[in-house]
Amino acid sequence: MTDRPETGTTGTTDRAGATGAPDATGTLDEALERLHASGPERGGWLSNHAPMAVEALVRHGRASAVHRWLDQYEDRLEELPPPHAPVTADTWREALGDPARITDWTLFFARELEERPWRGVLAEWWPRLLPGIAAGATHPVIRTGHAVRTLLASPEGGGVSGPRRTELAHALGYWAARHQPLPPLTALPAAPTAAAALDSVPPVPDQDGGIRHRLAQLTALPAWGAAPDPDTAKELLGELVTAATHRYATHGYGEPVMLVHAATAPNAVLRALPALPRELWAPSLAAAWAASAAVTAAYTPVEAAPYEKVPLTPEEVFARAAEHGDDHTIKFTDTALDVGGPLALAAALRSVELNPPAS
Incomplete structure (x- = not known):
């Protein structure tokens, strides 16, 4: 990604009326960059929860604990698996639901999000992925929800940081690769x-x-x-x-x-x-x-x-x-x-x- 990371965000208000802490430290972007060399799973099935957990920690004012928490979590991380063949606008259907294509899907969404506004990419792919919402024990949609929250919290007119767009690519790629309807x-x-x-x-x-x-x-x-x-x-x-x-x-x-x-x-x-x-x-x-x-x-x-x-x-x-x-x-x-x-x-x-x- 070519965007320069933003170092701050606006706060967001949840349904209970509490305001999430703005990340004036840049810790969330740092943590996401640290994690994006890792795949969404380990041991062939268990999910990587770190991107979701660190987003929650930062939101609730615990940014100072994030890197220490990641140090403890590091032994649960595995490298991204090797790519197989590019996913394209013409071939995506045959790759949907194939966990061996996790990296192919992540690279596909990274390209899409580099070229188009993230809301447009999400709107296009959300109805395609929604029937497989329970896939991966629901972790892909949960990771997507955390990623969207970070994007919605980005400063108005300031652009979206590269790590946050990349996080959405990882989340959507995981969802597409594990897609499996009930x-x-x-x-x-x-x-x-x-x-x-x-x-x-x-x-x-x-x-x-x-x-x-x-x-x-x-x-x-x-x-x-x-x-x-x-x-x-x-x-x-x-x-x-x-x-x-x-x-x-x-x-x-x-x-x-x-x-x-x-x-x-x-x-x-x-x-x-x-x-x-x-x-x-x-x-x-x-x-x-x-x-x-x-x-x-x-x-x-x-x-x-x-x-x-x-x-x-x-x-x-x-x-x-x-x-x-x-x-x-x-x-x-x-x-x-x-x-x-x-x-x-x-x-x-x-x-x-x-x-x-x-x-």
Whole structure:
């Protein structure tokens, strides 16, 4: 990329009214540049969470901890795999969903984002990628949501830094390479609210094995989230993120790592909406519901567990997550702070309790 990195951003305001800290230090761009020699996975499947976690740390005023956190995470990083053959406007369909083409896809999106405004690239590819939202255990869409948030937070009229555009290329490339739609699903009776819909999701029969094995067993999900207009779609998407975040407080113990994605995946979609054409908002809601419900079906326990509400401020809760250091915990707490309120903060603290801390 030829752009000179910007050293500062404007703050952004989330749904709870909290303002993300502007990155006057340039730390986020430095961290992203450091990470872009690494691939999106390790061990052939496990996701690289570092770009998402460092974005959340910087947003919540923990820029000074970022490079130290990356030093601890470094042994989980692998180099980008070698490219095979270029993805082009004529050949992309044959490369879609081929994880061996991760680097080919990343290079393709890097070229696209060098030549065109990032919003136009996102608008073109979002509906193509959306059917594969659950691919990679939803990590590609989550990484995309974090990348879009950094781009939306770039200063007006100041241009977008090269590392932030490159991060979007990595996120979209990962999504395209891991793209895998869910199996055909039957619609079960509709639920009146997002919380009720998540409560009525039937668990998959075989609760052993990895997420691909579990998602392959899906046959039906409750109908929820019909949106007659874009504004309703956005409102319902916020309701879904809230419901999934709250549900973690009582059900996260079933699989503490995987169940964070029932909330962070739809929140990634919600974060992307302002950058997307309004006609894409309703299909985005439908895909986000499918992803959240699918993760719920794959991992949620049958019974709720008690939890405690702790009288801490959002800043104190995020500080605990940052000190805990686990990447999933940091990202889930970031989403919980978007939701706001005592129950969301209690859910974030449950993730601190349930997930193993970073070594």
